[in-house]
Amino acid sequence: MLRKISPIFLCLLSGVLLALPFNNGRLWVFTWVGFVPAFFALNNKSRKEAFFLFFITGIIFWWGTIYWLVHVTLAGTIVLVLYLALYFALFGLIIRPCTKQSRPYALIFIPSVWVLLEYIRGYLLTGFPWAILGYSQYRNLVVIQIADITGAWGVSFLLVLVNTAIVEIIWSIRKRLWARLRIVVILVISFLFLTLYYGYFHLSQQALPTGTQHPLRISVIQGNIPQELKWDPHVSSKILEKYFALTKQASSDKARLIVWPEASLPIIPQENPQLFEEVRYFTKDTGISLLLGAVTADAKFYYNSALLISGAGEVLTKYNKIHLVPFGEYIPLRKLLPFLETIVPIGEVEHGKEYTVFKIPDPRSQALNFSVLICFEDVFPRLSRRFVKQGADFLVNITNDGWYKETPAAYQHLQASVFRAVENRVFIVRSANTGVSAFINPLGKITATVNNALGKEIFVDGYKTAEIEVLKRPLSFYTCFGDAFILVCLFFIIYGIIKNKKVKVKK
Numbered sequence: 001m002l003r004k005i006s007p008i009f010l011c012l013l014s015g016v017l018l019a020l021p022f023n024n025g026r027l028w029v030f031t032w033v034g035f036v037p038a039f040f041a042l043n044n045k046s047r048k049e050a051f052f053l054f055f056i057t058g059i060i061f062w063w064g065t066i067y068w069l070v071h072v073t074l075a076g077t078i079v080l081v082l083y084l085a086l087y088f089a090l091f092g093l094i095i096r097p098c099t100k101q102s103r104p105y106a107l108i109f110i111p112s113v114w115v116l117l118e119y120i121r122g123y124l125l126t127g128f129p130w131a132i133l134g135y136s137q138y139r140n141l142v143v144i145q146i147a148d149i150t151g152a153w154g155v156s157f158l159l160v161l162v163n164t165a166i167v168e169i170i171w172s173i174r175k176r177l178w179a180r181l182r183i184v185v186i187l188v189i190s191f192l193f194l195t196l197y198y199g200y201f202h203l204s205q206q207a208l209p210t211g212t213q214h215p216l217r218i219s220v221i222q223g224n225i226p227q228e229l230k231w232d233p234h235v236s237s238k239i240l241e242k243y244f245a246l247t248k249q250a251s252s253d254k255a256r257l258i259v260w261p262e263a264s265l266p267i268i269p270q271e272n273p274q275l276f277e278e279v280r281y282f283t284k285d286t287g288i289s290l291l292l293g294a295v296t297a298d299a300k301f302y303y304n305s306a307l308l309i310s311g312a313g314e315v316l317t318k319y320n321k322i323h324l325v326p327f328g329e330y331i332p333l334r335k336l337l338p339f340l341e342t343i344v345p346i347g348e349v350e351h352g353k354e355y356t357v358f359k360i361p362d363p364r365s366q367a368l369n370f371s372v373l374i375c376f377e378d379v380f381p382r383l384s385r386r387f388v389k390q391g392a393d394f395l396v397n398i399t400n401d402g403w404y405k406e407t408p409a410a411y412q413h414l415q416a417s418v419f420r421a422v423e424n425r426v427f428i429v430r431s432a433n434t435g436v437s438a439f440i441n442p443l444g445k446i447t448a449t450v451n452n453a454l455g456k457e458i459f460v461d462g463y464k465t466a467e468i469e470v471l472k473r474p475l476s477f478y479t480c481f482g483d484a485f486i487l488v489c490l491f492f493i494i495y496g497i498i499k500n501k502k503v504k505v506k507k
Contacts, residue, residue: 008041011038055088057092072404230400279292304321306372384420
């Protein structure tokens, strides 16, 4: 029946099915079957047809996933969607030989190719590891526990493996290849069993990973400042008053750290020292350490920074954002390609160079350490790993997703933080200007969020106080060894290529 349906329609269907979980996390089940229509469409197609069909799938998926970027730039969104769709097209082109007829090794070859392409996308042209296929499962806590070994890539691998297995099972039944059917079923059940067993083992503990625990009470502030007002000098004082009011309310919860979002300070401290002094005096008045986001300056450059002000009103530590947003915080090749400024007219900030670890003095024992991920730095696993390896006991993500209005963008961003928590087995605390501000435990469970009386989490103002357990424990496998799973996938790909050549020789 599927062979009689238009291949283009099947690819459109796959694009929609794969995009749905990134628009509503509760629809995660669709990712487990999302590729199946496109895989059938690829059967017996030429190289050009395979490239074109999966390019169409990619366009539908990416437009349906990041359409909210049009609130910043329409032209830039179109260019980015077309670029990202090329990874789908390359995927279809590479796996095409496996779909001309059933291949036993396809079960590991196809998901390995997908994972490698996702990995490359995370690095090439500064990297854009957004909407990694595994992120679609961020609410599926049982499955995502393997991320502390494989990273998010292992979840992506499992998803594509199941999609591939479904096609292999249908093929084997139609051709009455019962021996092959048994092999496929045994393999896919084995992968699923090991994943689910590992996940249930961690979740059934009903506790966090073992280690010396230090309770730490933290408050996150969600200012919900409209994007068009954030840098209006006429309302700077009113913005600060709002943050002061929310912080004053939160201080009654007796937290040891209060966190404001990215660029929450509506002035540049070096250019308006008087207003910045008000922030320091206010912090001293509360007696609680304050972490806030600010644009800072020195003699030559501007930085997107995080500042830690002690309860005594002293600036203790500063972190300058390392991984900047291309076409958001800087324009690549600005001098060589000046026309790019007409596509995304922005200012430009300098990237930081130091992996800063902040310290909160603990009068009872040793200092508690944390690091800050500014904006979309939390989508890059290598940054989180580096901070944790350098001594961060937990991570804080300060961000501003207000650019994208009331769209799924904020929740797609939240997905990445969930995986960083599981990969490194640390708490992650998020403070977002318009949401989602949240507390995520090392199992990837979102334990608390800022929300209003109706439960709305984005484009509402407020605060949330929660206690996290800072764990002094051994580093996770992923923190220690990083993307070792990519090497496993590379081995599977080489094995698949060799097997495919041997089949051709025999023919």
